[in-house]
Amino acid sequence: MKGFVPTPRETVDTMVELLFRDRSPAPNNTVLDPGCGTGEFIDGVIRWCKRRRLVLPRITGVESDARHLPVLHAKYKGHRAVHIEHADFLTDRRTTYNFIVGNPPYVAITALSEGEKARYRACYATARGRFDLYLLFFEQALRSLAPGGQLVFITPEKYLYVETAGPLRDLLARYHLEQIRLVREDTFGELVTYPTITVLHNRPPGRTQLMRRDGSTVTVQLPAGRDSWLPLLEGAAPQRAAVVLGDLCLRISCGVATGADSVFVRLADSLDPAIRCFARPTIAGRQLTPATTDLPQRFMMLIPYDVHGRLLPLGRLGALRRYLMRDDVRQRLLARTCVKRKPWYAFHETPALREILRPKILCKDIGETPHFWVDRSGEIVPRHSVYYIVPREPGAIDVITRYLQSLSAHQWLVQNCQRASKGFLRLQSRVLQRLPLPDDVAQAAAGGRPERVFSFAVRTKKAINIESLPDSRPIDRCRCVSPAVYFGGDKAPWGMICLGVCGLDHRSWATASTLFSYISITRLYVFPATRSS
Numbered sequence: 001m002k003g004f005v006p007t008p009r010e011t012v013d014t015m016v017e018l019l020f021r022d023r024s025p026a027p028n029n030t031v032l033d034p035g036c037g038t039g040e041f042i043d044g045v046i047r048w049c050k051r052r053r054l055v056l057p058r059i060t061g062v063e064s065d066a067r068h069l070p071v072l073h074a075k076y077k078g079h080r081a082v083h084i085e086h087a088d089f090l091t092d093r094r095t096t097y098n099f100i101v102g103n104p105p106y107v108a109i110t111a112l113s114e115g116e117k118a119r120y121r122a123c124y125a126t127a128r129g130r131f132d133l134y135l136l137f138f139e140q141a142l143r144s145l146a147p148g149g150q151l152v153f154i155t156p157e158k159y160l161y162v163e164t165a166g167p168l169r170d171l172l173a174r175y176h177l178e179q180i181r182l183v184r185e186d187t188f189g190e191l192v193t194y195p196t197i198t199v200l201h202n203r204p205p206g207r208t209q210l211m212r213r214d215g216s217t218v219t220v221q222l223p224a225g226r227d228s229w230l231p232l233l234e235g236a237a238p239q240r241a242a243v244v245l246g247d248l249c250l251r252i253s254c255g256v257a258t259g260a261d262s263v264f265v266r267l268a269d270s271l272d273p274a275i276r277c278f279a280r281p282t283i284a285g286r287q288l289t290p291a292t293t294d295l296p297q298r299f300m301m302l303i304p305y306d307v308h309g310r311l312l313p314l315g316r317l318g319a320l321r322r323y324l325m326r327d328d329v330r331q332r333l334l335a336r337t338c339v340k341r342k343p344w345y346a347f348h349e350t351p352a353l354r355e356i357l358r359p360k361i362l363c364k365d366i367g368e369t370p371h372f373w374v375d376r377s378g379e380i381v382p383r384h385s386v387y388y389i390v391p392r393e394p395g396a397i398d399v400i401t402r403y404l405q406s407l408s409a410h411q412w413l414v415q416n417c418q419r420a421s422k423g424f425l426r427l428q429s430r431v432l433q434r435l436p437l438p439d440d441v442a443q444a445a446a447g448g449r450p451e452r453v454f455s456f457a458v459r460t461k462k463a464i465n466i467e468s469l470p471d472s473r474p475i476d477r478c479r480c481v482s483p484a485v486y487f488g489g490d491k492a493p494w495g496m497i498c499l500g501v502c503g504l505d506h507r508s509w510a511t512a513s514t515l516f517s518y519i520s521i522t523r524l525y526v527f528p529a530t531r532s533s
């Protein structure tokens, strides 16, 4: 049954209460429960109306799974106000409803057929990246909500912050999202989804109340656009940063996934000296604790790749080949499903050794609080449960690490990271990439050369978001230069930025940023304001 998870009665009643809080349904009003399962919300609406001795509004339950139909038909046989549609809610629908309430299916993209994925991508703005069906249900429900109508959904909280849900946030922010209520983790028993009730009105945007799991509340104005709402909901002021961690790093990524650590990761002490030349010290997340000062090197990873990440032919693996060909080892490797289209002794993911084997900063993928460790030697190969951050300038490693350990970085991470179970933080590379760096940290990390800071930004983003440059920077005018021509030289003092765009003052820079996609900026220089004309 695709995404069938019945909603407990207590939660249904809370949601129906929220649905009719502003106005009770009139008999000619319409109520929709999309993906109605066995009718938990229909029952909830009937209960609510019965308690108040109200005539039922016209209720429609849409369910695609035929197995629920006998239950539904038997239940609502005597209710003329209830209509059950055996249909796919995600196909083209024209009807609108005054009230929509439900628990959409949580179905990951991996459970969809190629045909379904293509169809949804063509019809839904929210079907982007690794989408989930509940995002599409939200979009379809918004299309089906009559002007002035109310919607109450229970879904995973992830839509508030994951990148995949950016298009949904963009849509939702066009309505009045009255309340976001983070409800108990165990609402659906074992199934931990961090459930969230969303209360929305089809009217122009207004302020939103967030009710947290600890009962505390905050009222905010949600921003337009796709950005994560998490920082705002966590009470952070919006931050504007010219430079983010990703600008100063060659790579921020999670460690190597072999797909068979029991084969490739061996105790250093018991390693056959003949295969030592293929072994590198490795570390897993569980070996990193706040008390860890010296990175332990008890384990070695056997790596059948060269430093460019090319898988070595078996014939060049010597003693490692003999080990991999051992019957038990070979069988274990062949049993992996993750490398079906690769040579049988390949890793699950090709290791980016050129970047990994550099001085780098390490952190656990999931932890109670963010902690960072430095691998100065650059020899350690992080396992999949460890993230690694490789600064472009090896000399910047201490400046960056000090900042990562600081209170402000800590607060930002707490406000921006997804939650794993027990409230632990999930440090994903996408989030780490966006960590804003204060100017002094960015400049120190760039070796005290501000023009490098900006060229990092350009190189990685193709265009600087001009709006995000700090107000304090003395930017007056942008001088006319072609991408290949620039003023001054390496020793020019800074104060003004010259870009490869013609004749724009700073007010026009937002326009300039769109031009950046058409030109390639090779160098960026910072000039004193007095040199502008």
Ligand SMILES: C[S@@+](CC[C@H](N)C(=O)[O-])C[C@H]1O[C@@H](n2cnc3c(N)ncnc32)[C@H](O)[C@@H]1O
Pocket (backbone or CB within 6 Å): 001, 002, 003, 004, 005, 006, 007, 033, 034, 035, 036, 037, 038, 039, 040, 041, 062, 063, 064, 065, 068, 087, 088, 089, 090, 102, 103, 104, 105, 106
């Ligand atoms: C999470 S369950 C919720 C069931 C019920 N509303 C409740 O809260 O107890 C989601 C339901 O949506 C149904 N469903 C999944 N995809 C659907 C689709 N495309 N159209 C209609 N129903 C769908 C599933 O069969 C399932 O019964």
